[in-house]
Amino acid sequence: MMDLVVEELLGRAHALGADPRNTNYAGGNVSAKGEAVDPVTGGDVELMWVKGSGGDLGTLTEAGLAVLRLDRLRALAGVYPGVEREDEMVGAFDFCRHGLGGAAPSIDTAMHGLVDAAHIDHLHPDAGIAIAAAADGPALTRAIFGNRVVWVPWRRPGFQLGLDIAAVRRDNPEVIGVILGGHGITAWGDTSAECENHSLEIIQTASTYLTQHGRPEPFGPTLFDPLPDAARRERAAALFPLVRGLASTDASMVGHYTDSSEVLDFLSRAEHPRLAALGTSCPDHFLRTKVSPLVLDLPPDAPLDDAIARLRELHASYRDDYAAYYHRYATPDSPAMRGADPAIVLIPGVGMFSFGRDKQTARVAGEFYLNAVNVMRGAESVSSYAPIEESEKFRIEYWDLEEAKLRRIPPPRPLATRIAFVTGGGSGIGAATARRLSAEGACVVIADRDLAAAEKLAAELGESAVAVPVDVTSEDQIRTAVSTAVLAFGGIDLVVNNAGLSLSSSLLDTTAADWDLQHRVMPRGSFLVSRETARVMITQAMGGDIVYISSKNAVFAGPSNLAYGAAKADQAHQVRLLAAELGEHSIRVNGVNPDGVVRGSGIFAAGWGANRAAVYGVPEERLGEYYAQRTLLKKEVLPEHVAQAVYLLTQLTHTTGLHIPVDAGIAAAFLR
Template sequence: MTSPTPHPQAEALLRRSNTLGSDPRNTNYAGGNTSAKGTDTDPVTGEPVELMWVKGSGGDLGTLTGKGLAVLRLDRLRALTGVYPGVEREDEMVAAFDYCAHGKGGAAPSIDTAMHGLVEAAHVDHLHPDSGIALACAADGEKLTAECFGDRVAWVPWRRPGFQLGLDIAAIKAANPQAIGVILGGHGITAWGETSEECEANSLEIIRAAEEFIASRAGDEHAFGPVLDGYGALPEAERRARAAALFPLLRGLASTDRPQVGHYTDSEAVLDFVSRAEHPRLAALGTSCPDHFLRTKVRPMVLDLPPSAPLDQVVRRFKELHEAYREDYRAYYERHADADSPAMRGADPAIVLVPGVGMFSFGKDAQTARVAGEFYVNAINVMRGAETVSTYAPIEESEKFRIEYWALEEAKLQRMPAPKPLATRVAFVTGGGSGIGRAIAIRLAAEGACVVVADRDTEAAARVAAEIGSTDVAVPVTADVTDETQIAAALEAAALAFGGVDLVVNNAGLSISKPLLETTTGDWDVQHSVMARGSFLVAREAARIMTAQGMGGDIIYISSKNGVFAGPNNIAYGAAKADQAHQVRLLAAELGGEGIRVNGVNPDGVVRGSGIFAGGWGAKRAAVYGVPEEELGAFYAQRTLLKREVLPENVANAVFALTGGDLSHTTGLHIPVDAGVAAAFLR
């Protein structure tokens, strides 16, 4: 087994990888790989053995750790040249890398392992900088490489990543001893050095020299041509309002084959690109670097209307464009697929460009959607660079297909863990900053949902969202459910964050415990404004989004045992809960045709962790029942059939049961979560 103490060469490799990967000018997220070679002691023979540490499949250079490295015996890796069956069967060599492994564990070797092992250098970097790819994708890239670098950097014609590419680079390095690296046609760069510091310096020299070369060639005319009349960016507020209005529609279209989560970008680079005269031509050419188009698909879907076009016209046009995109993608697949090709994975776009508004990207989760958008920004940078020094000329469509539907890529996809039950679903939880709402938000996120934590307490919502995770998983929004404008804004924010909403939990509430003769009209109004009216407003705005998406959805009401049970001294609360309970039935009947299910949960006696009880309701209910407030939870438990106290997590469990997939044919139902209150049995 390998030594528990990291090898100095591996430590140097990790430092270099993290440094290079932390700067997006050097490589895109999860792109590229690095390696180091050195000698260690074979734990079996006690003799020295030459090893290579190389970034394994997956992972990101900027955050690479020792667990992300594959460790291989260099003698065995290089011996594979003697059994290499040729380029037509080079994929077989990936499985052979496993027989070169040294010690237990380690990451799976990537397709680029041969590049690192066969090049005669102690340290090797393979990176995907925008500047390097711009030269690699220029029509006369080989000539430009010589102009930019002289003989310090050589040119390698396009070849799909694999064993043969490793042999090609090794041969070019041997024939050019003065070279510090190569530009890989249609792909990226590779650099080397005898020390980690030298290798890093050589990588940065290539990247920065390419940047300066491109900048020196920039003239007065923009690489993407003049701004099209009427295609400039909309003002920010108008732009984001249009994006929020379009996003649910686009997400629904992009989810025709399988559900997707969305990400919206209105960066300057994107807005500039879609405003220029050449953007239709360049977008149609598609991205080039394999890392790019594996995430962005072969080309984006582009709206061919100006920002001033009426929304209804844009909606109609997008439906037409989407149908045409799917037909075009099917034709692309049929042109290049053979008997051994994997089945078509889906014909919907991953990137949608909207002049004046920005870019919408889609993926199996929010991170994948965000990264797809980042890669298309990389592609825009590449196109700008290539058009500045020459003409953008990506690799042939057939080569793109060979990579997109590569058997090795398909095998990698098959190894991915099964998605969680709520993967791709966007949840919106009101009153999510504490108590039951917090428990529901945490549970839904744990089951794979993207969660929008809505609460009138901005700081509480932010704390819960941060507790759940990054903005790829949860975002906070401020929403007082009594304010119609705030509700619309909060759901608009949900659409901008993840593309729409699929699962709404009407949980926000408060409680006023008073006898009838002490209950004021103000008590009645605030109780109903928050729960009855607030739930109605949230459900209405959410239903607009769900209908636009055309993907169905779930609306869950956290009502109460008190909606069906006549408890003492809570006329306003009980009546409001009864209103919520009947909204469930009414909306289930109305929205079923849209595939939207509406169900309720009836908790009782949720004392511990409850925002309502902590806000004074507990003391008042304890006084009604004549027990100390600290014993109220135990009192409630003893009056139930199961003699158990109900906790916020129990309510969250019921919400998940209703939305996790097993009750797909259930709507209009109320689930009691009260440990058994016979008087509240539904009938």
């Protein structure tokens, strides 16, 4: 029976969690009760399986369930010390757990255990929260649902809310669920299918009512239209690094940009300043979006310099207001203020910029604010939007239990929140570097002429990687690639100038075309990439790193290698020149000088390997071995070794203008 209960529960969770109209990412929870064998007594014991703290319904697994004994959980009602001390009950949940492992029980565990129903769903659908956050929510609940659904006034999630809902279920056997004021919905059923159907009935009934009875234009008349597509994205790319830098004043953040029609429509309407100032309502929303966003109060066609100046002013005011909010409600035992920067920045005509500790968190914050916009639209269409009191928001945001949840988040990886731009990133050294930086927590922009190779690697690395096509000899393509990177993550913190090629010839056989091509790709290309990305870094005011993949040939004079060696020497000196110029912006510029990297190299595969093998009189397939034997360490240099050096340079916080040899020891290439 136990396996069937868990299987049905997970199936219901996945079905509900797959549709954003039902609940948001990592929001809500589901439970099921059933019997299992007690391994100590051998007798039957009644258990409850419930989604644990921090899990997501759409991707829930059995490991994400908390399993508790119902007899012990329900016995807690007899020792409940009252609402003023209800947080103490969360620690007691651990003494009700059954067996080893499983997820940590969430704050909603009491609701699922105390309500006398075999299956329970607690969800945050936009339509349901619109009723829950409406000024006359109780009357709307009666008008929409009759006696099938009951209104429960706002109460912070916890043991008392579980008792309140249990009393509704006990006293109203015909009721299928409740609207939780300012929060969401809860539904139940005797079977998993009945519970799911009741949840969907509440959501769909509320949605239908809003559609049929909602007034047109609940956000008021249109004040201005969004900027046209191209102009909108150009303005977004120009503002995003600045906004990200402001939002990272207390802690570095990754950004996400949204210009959906719902967001643009909201920001074009007369009521958006009033509604945005009211903040979000559902606890799941404002925990990720902060209590309110920063809203630019200029029209879309305002001069860019005016928008930049005003954003700086508004950010300073936002920080002052947030600090005042914290000090209004903080008590001596409140957690320390976590940061006064906005998580959501709204720019009329342009869109929404959301921020988080990684790409997923930033994207999800934006999705939650879009949920909040939908809630406002629904509430304003049939009533007026009336979120919970600010003091209650503070009680949630700085709740000891939320603080405990934050402490369970794994520590960030070394490059978390860093955004890397890697040229020639689709193969060889570039691909190895992209993989290493991603493994260390960075978001990675894989820039390569071979878009298919870049896209394949980006798909491998996941949401925190994007592929962009770029020929580094083209200023326009570089600008477009940098703009794409900015729109993907909010800015750029780390540049790896890796794109290159080599045509090996003696002086007399080197053509002007060969010389020009190599100098266009390497010194000129890296100059152009550095120039465009430095603009972004300076605007962000967050510092940064630029790393040149140069070569031991920058300092070692080898045969038949004039154009390549001269191009690499140019790049090597760019490191010194840019280190001297960009230091005032806390931008470090360093280089890596590898020996010939044969395996996985696009350069060697394109003919350079065969040419060098001929110069040295060895078979091409043994070229890597030949290179290894001429080194002091007798080791071949691989792409991963170069990637390691790039990563280490990002950790040398007080180092700039340095070249690191990665050549296994070539005395003639020692730096002097």
